[in-house]
Amino acid sequence: MTTLTITAKGQITLKRELLQHLALRPGDKVEVTPAPGGRLTLAPQRIARTGRIEDAFGALHRPGQKALSIEEMNEVIARAWAGEVEP
Structure with missing residues (x-):
């Protein structure tokens, strides 16, 4: 289990191992959903690839x-x- 600290601005930073586990990189988005018992679920926001x-x-x-x-x-x-402009 990983413990995170909330900043004065109400933000948290995910540790590197959690980012790697979720396959997240800078600029990616996550979905946070309230769950029973005061819990939250966090999942990577995936772009639908419909082709x-x-x-x-x-x-x-x-x-x-x-x-x-x-x-x-x-x-x-x-x-x-x-040749009038640089590409």
Whole structure:
């Protein structure tokens, strides 16, 4: 059993062996669910792999970054092929 300490901000840090057990890396997310008896269950949040292209939509989104239209993407690609811009 591992004991964790709660910080003044109400945060905990999982020990390396727990992260390895759950196969978690920096940036991964976990789901925490209340359980009977004042317990919590913690599980890695897994991305559904259905094999559909729609599942990838938004995966590369960066807040504050403008999305390009297909026409804008084609223009950038054409300019790069023509040597007008660095790829």
